[in-house]
Amino acid sequence: ISQKYIMSRYDRAITVFSPDGHLFQVEYAQEAVKKGSTAVGIRGGNCAVLAVEKKAAAKLQDDRTVRKMALLDNHVAMAFAGLTADARILINRARVECKSHRLTVEDPVTLEYIARFVAGIKQKYTQSTGRRPFGLSTLLVGFNVDGTPHLYCTDPSGAYNEWLANAVGKNDKTVREFLEKMYTPESVADEVGAIKLALRAILEVVQSGAKNVDLGVMRCRDGVPEWEILPAERLSALMAEIEAEREAEAEKKRARKE
């Protein structure tokens, strides 16, 4: 499908190279991402998990409408860090593309395809006249048709990569360092392990409490993908377990010291 290029009156590009080879607008967009609330993604053995920091809702605000995780198709979910309004645009385009792919190819999108698509849109906006880059990084999780779980990350420059575990947003470096230390394929082989690792990771930088965290799990039951956002009680229970495990570890450390 060919695209018609309309000569715009806004001929000056906003994203231009600096003398030393930087695209400052893209870098500023990445700064905007670093101000956004944290999101963590983990690829488990048989599931994929997303955990996001929930910003404290104002008193009069209905917090059910503040959702930082979006379902793009039955088998793909996305969390993001950065400008919420920009995210809404990308989510809509991605949702349409998921359906369009099913129509033209008679197959659900692969995670790689949709990550490439989202990244492609972002890249276009770094090379378009009169437009600014998208100020968000996304974490895409889901299952391919062949039943394998995947996690992809895109950033404002339009680059995308596959990850085993990653974090975006505020303090993403801290969380990533934690994940690099603690992630092993065995620890995330089952769903509970993956969920706990995601929670532990996000609790490094977020205050403990079910009202501060949202967690979603993409699992595949008998070939049918299922997306569940854990209810608050389950979250509290898991957080309590993690607290207990942390205390036990601290005890062991103290005992070893003596």
Add this chain to the structure above:
Amino acid sequence: MNLFAINYQQSCLQPVKHGLQSGNLRINFNHGTTCLAFKYSNGIVVSVDSRASAGAYIASGTVKKVIEINPFLLGTMAGGAADCQFWQRVLSQECWLYELRISVAAASKLLANILYNYKGYGLSIGTMIVGWDKKGPGLYYVDDDGTRHSGNLFAVGSGSTYAYGVLDTCYRWDMTDDEALELGRRAIYHATYRDIGSGNSNNLYLVKPDGWKFIGNYDTANLHYQYNPVAAE
């Protein structure tokens, strides 16, 4: 008798048996052909004739009516030869750009959507897209009005009715490769025997999970004597 009415009618676009006529312009299409393809337990057989006719003139007896889109996909040619060849070459380009190994459903849908865009513009294409992908054997009939059907058995062209007669009588799902190839050969032979638009030789292809294989080119005259041996004195 209203001469003006006749004149006016002839100047509008008129469908004619094998083409279009509008005033002095007349476009003749080559519908003379028989192409068939069917799935069976071990693969897919594609069997076509090789005659190109322009009215009553046999323009060529050595036409390649099976287009090799890529090592795993085949397309058959019925209707306008140029249209089929050109658009199936465009299809191979799209398939190559798309993914390492595109599914038969996706490839046939790409072609069907392209043809639907040109609906009413006079393209003449009746093709079968055949291949093997992760969902197993794939056989789709696609034509110039945007039709796209999946099926186990199709015959296309002026000789298709004769081919169907033989196929519907002898087709089974459980066949050996040799039985299936023989069925494809016989069906084309019978179509070439009775249909003036089909003839000359039979090109046979066999599609397996690792791609298609060209089996051979069989002169239908030789096939005739094979099936109707002259009694020994």
